[in-house]
Amino acid sequence: MNLLGRIFLTVLRATGVIAILGAAALVLWRGMSLLGLLIIGLTIPAAWLRINLEPMGYVTLAPMMIFTGLLLTDASVPLFVAGVSPLVGGLVSGQPDWIRSLEEAGGETIAVLAGLLLVSEVGFDFRAPGNRGWVAGFVLATVGYITMRYLLAAVSARVSQGVGFLTYSSAAGKAIVANLALLALLAVGMSYLASAYGMSGYFILALATIAVVEAYQPYKLLSDQRSVLFASLAMVAHAIDLKDAYTGRHARDASEIAVRIARALRLPEPEVRKIKLAGMLHDIGKIGVSGKIIRKPSRLDTEEMALMRRHPVIGAEIMRPVELLSDASDIVRHHHEHFDGSGYPDGLRGEQIPIGSRAVLVADALNAMTTDRPYRKARSKAEALEILKKHAGTQFDPRVVEALEGVIQLVP
Amino acid sequence: MERLPLGFQFYILAVIAVASGALWISPAAISWDRWPEMLMFTALITMAAMYPIPNPRGGYFTSTPMLFYVLLCVHNPQTALLVSSVGSSLGAVISRGWVPWRMIFTGAQWGLSVGLAAVMFHLSAGSLKDPGVLSLLVPLTLASFVMQVSNNLFVSGFHSWFRKTPFWGSWVVGVKDSLWSNFLSVPTAALLAMFFVSVHPLTLLLFIASFPAQRWATELYVQHRRIFGQAIESLVVAIDANFPQGKGHSRRVANMAVATARQLGLADSVVDGVEIGALVHDVGMIGLEELVESDDRDVAARLLEHVRIGAEVAGEIPRRDVVEIVLYHHENFDGTGYMGLRGSQIPVGARIVALAEAVESMIRAGLSSSEGNLDNAVIKQIRDGAGKLFDPRVVDALIEAARDDPALLRLSSDSPPPSARR
Numbered sequence: 097m098n099l100l101g102r103i104f105l106t107v108l109r110a111t112g113v114i115a116i117l118g119a120a121a122l123v124l125w126r127g128m129s130l131l132g133l134l135i136i137g138l139t140i141p142a143a144w145l146r147i148n149l150e151p152m153g154y155v156t157l158a159p160m161m162i163f164t165g166l167l168l169t170d171a172s173v174p175l176f177v178a179g180v181s182p183l184v185g186g187l188v189s190g191q192p193d194w195i196r197s198l199e200e201a202g203g204e205t206i207a208v209l210a211g212l213l214l215v216s217e218v219g220f221d222f223r224a225p226g227n228r229g230w231v232a233g234f235v236l237a238t239v240g241y242i243t244m245r246y247l248l249a250a251v252s253a254r255v256s257q258g259v260g261f262l263t264y265s266s267a268a269g270k271a272i273v274a275n276l277a278l279l280a281l282l283a284v285g286m287s288y289l290a291s292a293y294g295m296s297g298y299f300i301l302a303l304a305t306i307a308v309v310e311a312y313q314p315y316k317l318l319s320d321q322r323s324v325l326f327a328s329l330a331m332v333a334h335a336i337d338l339k340d341a342y343t344g345r346h347a348r349d350a351s352e353i354a355v356r357i358a359r360a361l362r363l364p365e366p367e368v369r370k371i372k373l374a375g376m377l378h379d380i381g382k383i384g385v386s387g388k389i390i391r392k393p394s395r396l397d398t399e400e401m402a403l404m405r406r407h408p409v410i411g412a413e414i415m416r417p418v419e420l421l422s423d424a425s426d427i428v429r430h431h432h433e434h435f436d437g438s439g440y441p442d443g444l445r446g447e448q449i450p451i452g453s454r455a456v457l458v459a460d461a462l463n464a465m466t467t468d469r470p471y472r473k474a475r476s477k478a479e480a481l482e483i484l485k486k487h488a489g490t491q492f493d494p495r496v497v498e499a500l501e502g503v504i505q506l507v508p
Numbered sequence: 509m510e511r512l513p514l515g516f517q518f519y520i521l522a523v524i525a526v527a528s529g530a531l532w533i534s535p536a537a538i539s540w541d542r543w544p545e546m547l548m549f550t551a552l553i554t555m556a557a558m559y560p561i562p563n564p565r566g567g568y569f570t571s572t573p574m575l576f577y578v579l580l581c582v583h584n585p586q587t588a589l590l591v592s593s594v595g596s597s598l599g600a601v602i603s604r605g606w607v608p609w610r611m612i613f614t615g616a617q618w619g620l621s622v623g624l625a626a627v628m629f630h631l632s633a634g635s636l637k638d639p640g641v642l643s644l645l646v647p648l649t650l651a652s653f654v655m656q657v658s659n660n661l662f663v664s665g666f667h668s669w670f671r672k673t674p675f676w677g678s679w680v681v682g683v684k685d686s687l688w689s690n691f692l693s694v695p696t697a698a699l700l701a702m703f704f705v706s707v708h709p710l711t712l713l714l715f716i717a718s719f720p721a722q723r724w725a726t727e728l729y730v731q732h733r734r735i736f737g738q739a740i741e742s743l744v745v746a747i748d749a750n751f752p753q754g755k756g757h758s759r760r761v762a763n764m765a766v767a768t769a770r771q772l773g774l775a776d777s778v779v780d781g782v783e784i785g786a787l788v789h790d791v792g793m794i795g796l797e798e799l800v801e802s803d804d805r806d807v808a809a810r811l812l813e814h815v816r817i818g819a820e821v822a823g824e825i826p827r828r829d830v831v832e833i834v835l836y837h838h839e840n841f842d843g844t845g846y847m848g849l850r851g852s853q854i855p856v857g858a859r860i861v862a863l864a865e866a867v868e869s870m871i872r873a874g875l876s877s878s879e880g881n882l883d884n885a886v887i888k889q890i891r892d893g894a895g896k897l898f899d900p901r902v903v904d905a906l907i908e909a910a911r912d913d914p915a916l917l918r919l920s921s922d923s924p925p926p927s928a929r930r
Contacts, residue, residue: 299640300702306695311718313692314725321732324825328739331788331824335743338794338817348824383746387794414742420735 101255108248109195111202115179122172131290132173134298135165138305139177143185145309147319149268151365152253154200155275156185157309159241162208163283164301166237168290171212178204199252207244214240238280246273258359258503267365282308325420326376333376339387340379345508346463351375353459353500353507354452360499363451371452373420374427378456381411381428393471405440408432427452431460434491446493454493458484458500461492462507477504512609516669520613523662527616530589530623537586545709546587549579550595552715557599559722571722572596572618573690576655577648577697578712580626581636582704588626593619617662625655636705644698652690656683677773685775744787746794757868762786764864764906764916765857771905774856778829782857785822785833789861792818792834812838812846833857837865840897851899859899863890863906866897871917883910883917 128136142157149155158181165173182200186192215237249272253259259267290301333347354375358368382390385407389400396404412429415421430444430453437445465480475483481497481504488494500507512520531538539546556572572595580588597615604610634647660682668675703711744758765786769779792814819835836849836858843850854862870886887907894900910916 296639300699303695303699303702306692307699310692310696311721314721318725318728321729325732325735325739327825328736331821332739332743332746334821334824335746335791335794338792338821380742383742383749418735418738419731 104251104255105199108199108202108206108252111205112179112182112198112200113202115175115201115205116183116198119176119179122176126172128173129169131298132165132169132176134301135161135169135173136176136180138302139181140184140188141306141309143181144188145312145316146185146189147312147316148323149271149319150322151259151264151267151359151368152257153249153268153272155272155315156181157279157305157312158182158185158204159245159276160279160283160286160305160308162204162241163238163280164286164290166208166211167234167283167287171208174208175205178208203245203248203252206248207241210244211237211239211241234280234284238277242273242276242280245276256506258356258506260359260362263359263362263365329373329376333380336380336382339382339385339390346467347376347379349508350378350456350459350463353462354455356503356507357455357459357496357499358452360503361451361455361495367452370424370427371455374424374431374452375456375459377411377415377421377424378428378431378460379407379411380414381407381409383414384410405432409441424452426450427456429453431456433457435488435493436490438490449493451496454496458492458496462500477507513669519665519669520609523620524612524616527589527593527619527623530620531586534586537584538590539583539587542583542587545582546591548709548712549575549591550598552712553579553592553595554598554602555716555719557596558603559719559726570599571693571718572599573652573655574693574697574700575715576618576622576625577652577694578701578704580622580629580651581634581644581648581697581701582709583626585623585626585630589619589623592622613666617659621655621658621662624658625651628654636701639698639702644702645694648694648698648701649691652694653687656687656690660686681773681775685777740784740787743791747788747790758787758790761789761861761864761868764867764909765860767909767913767916768860768864768902768906769857771909772856772860772902778857781827781829782833782860784827785830785837785857786861786864788818788822788830789834789837789865790814790818791821792816815846829855829857833861837861841894841899842896844896854899856899856902859902860906863898863902866890866893867906867917883914886917 139158139161142161145157147155158177161177161181162174165177179201181204182197183192183194186194186197215233246269250261250264250269253264253268254261286301286304289304290297293300330348334345337346351372352375354371355368358371363371385403389396389404392400408429408431412425415425415428427450430442430449433439433442433444433449433453434457435446435449435454437443461484462477462480465475465483466477468474481501484492484497484500488497553572553575556575557570559570572592575595576588576592579591583591593615596618597611600614601611629647629651632647632650633643634651635643637643660679664675664679664682667678700712700715703714747758748755762783766779766783769782774782796810796814815835815838819831822831822834832855836845836847836854839845839847839849839854839858839862841851841854841859845854867886867890870889887910890898890903890906894903
């Protein structure tokens with residue numbers, strides 16, 4: 097990660113700390129109205145619903161409480177919600193990640209401030225529905241908030257994952273903006289309900305918030321499923337790796353390195369997804385090769401070598417009939433092709449080899465060199481990179497090695 | 509149609525008779541003058557019953573409960589009974605095919621559950637006049653609980669005939685399993701009911717907006733579930749291919765473990781974990797094949813390592829129950845196993861798999877010598893081990909399960925896995 101990236105994350109975290117302390121101070125000094133307390137209380141279910149997006153970013157319902165707070169109370173409630181909701185979400189889900197919560201708290205707070213500043217610059221008062229400029233004021237505040245949230249998310253993805261801005265907009269960015277806009281609309285509806293019915297309006301506000309949480313449930317379920325699916329593939333890959341000398345997280349790490357390379361090469365997101373799967377499952381064809389051959393310390397004879405060289409073909413054949421994996425099967429088939437045409441199984445050369453296969457080959461080689469093997473200790477990443485460079489143009493694609501060099505600090 | 513057991517027929521008829529009887533004694537109470545509303549409710553319930561939503565913890569539920577809650581808020585118990593039973597019957601026919609007795613039974617049991625819940629709602633002074641926590645939310649939550657308890661009573665009665673699960677155990681577990689998802693839909697239902705009376709009955713159609721999302725989620729869930737199954741199956745192939753005990757070992761152990769777990773009355777989500785855990789329990793054996801053949805002195809140490817490595821592999825999926833089975837399937841009940849856990853310190857899934865694996869190897873070893881009375885020999889041997897190697901309760905359950913389905917103790921048990929229903 098470069099210096100600018102570090103500065104960016106440090107600023108986010110520092111803002112997060114200030115935001116949380118500020119939130120506590122606000123309550124201690126100014127107290128909180130009943131409505132404010134209700135909105136803050138409802139942040140608990142709203143923040144519990146958290147959907148993680150690919151390649152990076154998240155959607156929760158906390159912004160709905162922020163918008164509702166903007167409309168119904170003074171600025172202290174939305175700021176409080178912005179500062180505290182990531183922590184609450186982490187606590188309620190049972191897997192708190194404090195550092196990330198701080199970054200998110202910082203991001204949310206900056207976004208709320210951006211919205212508020214934009215409105216106060218223009219001078220509309222949106223907190224009195226019916227006033228002139230009410231709609232325009234709220235729209236401005238929302239636009240300010242959403243723009244800032246989007247920018248911060250995109251920069252985070254760029255800094256910590258190497259995802260390009262355009263790539264990010266076409267993937268998670270779209271979902272974030274669309275969801276925030278929808279939540280803003282819902283917040284308008286809720287504020288109307290809450291203010292039109294007096295005390296029982298508060299009751300309705302609570303019911304409606306839970307109703308939205310319930311409506312979002314299927315999406316949460318899906319995103320949880322997606323991670324379970326990926327994990328089960330990782331389990332299969334990990335098990336196949338046991339046939340070799342025990343290499344622990346090789347499959348996952350090789351996949352992550354290949355993804356970093358793909359991002360550095362600015363490949364489109366669907367291609368990156370294929371590479372992620374192929375990087376994970378590249379050795380799955382070894383299921384059909386006896387462990388005695390795989391682990392044999394001496395040179396393999398011709399017959400054994402032929403068997404061993406069939407593993408990319410077997411792997412591709414296993415993956416092809418499976419819906420979600422068939423796209424990635426070609427990458428697995430060719431992940432032992434060399435750039436000069438000396439590889440197997442088809443002897444492809446240069447650009448004939450799928451770009452994914454070239455990335456997986458380099459990722460596999462890097463991870464193999466940087467982990468301990470029974471016959472030698474692990475090399476450092478710098479040493480491994482030197483070796484890769486030496487074989488660039490013969491075994492490896494020079495462009496891919498160059499891309500890896502650019503992100504070598506980010507890879508495991 | 510297959511012949512149903514006599515007792516089962518009586519049970520079905522009794523439920524249907526009670527439901528019709530409840531309608532019979534008070535036909536005048538049904539508010540026929542509000543027939544358009546009743547028709548709308550029936551149509552919506554039918555639609556909701558057609559789309560079962562997957563429960564992440566195993567099994568399915570539908571979004572009909574939410575409609576039932578609205579229904580019992582805005583109508584009297586008799587009308588709620590009639591409308592909910594007609595709607596669920598139609599939904600059952602459309603989604604699961606035309607089986608007359610099942611259709612009528614489904615309708616009758618939902619009608620009774622909703623009717624009882626409606627009585628609870630009115631008894632606890634639930635009303636939409638001045639909606640608040642005490643006047644609406646609490647009565648509706650109580651009604652939801654009554655509906656859940658009653659519905660699960662009928663369902664577990666139904667299943668105790670088919671799956672031979674103990675009636676009480678599966679009732680309690682069934683209620684516990686879906687309690688929270690039902691409570692979560694209470695606030696939404698309360699909101700819809702308030703709109704229904706204070707704005708317009710047609711606002712209930714807002715509910716339809718959620719159908720496409722539900723359907724989409726269902727399809728994707730089923731797809732993912734299938735791929736997850738394929739991943740596990742390919743893992744089983746890999747384990748079997750690298751394992752001297754050979755093909756079918758993992759599957760046979762899993763079948764035995766699932767039957768035992770069901771016999772113990774464990775919840776569906778637990779049984780699901782037991783099945784996956786049993787299928788992959790020996791995953792750490794991959795790469796140890798020549799080790800097992802050789803008689804190296806530190807074989808024992810390496811075998812001990814296989815459970816640790818296996819648990820690491822299984823740990824890739826976020827299921828603690830599966831990891832625990834892999835890690836602890838070599839524990840003995842009296843604490844003399846690999847890691848020295850004893851009794852209830854060993855997770856129940858691991859106790860089940862340990863026994864199932866032992867029985868499977870006894871059967872394989874015994875097949876060559878005494879064909880004749882293998883079952884008795886096996887049963888005697890595990891009875892002897894009860895309390896020392898195995899959990900006595902688990903031993904009893906397995907013997908009971910094998911009595912119901914003798915094929916469990918056959919090597920040729922290529923019978924489809926018990927989870928094939930999914």
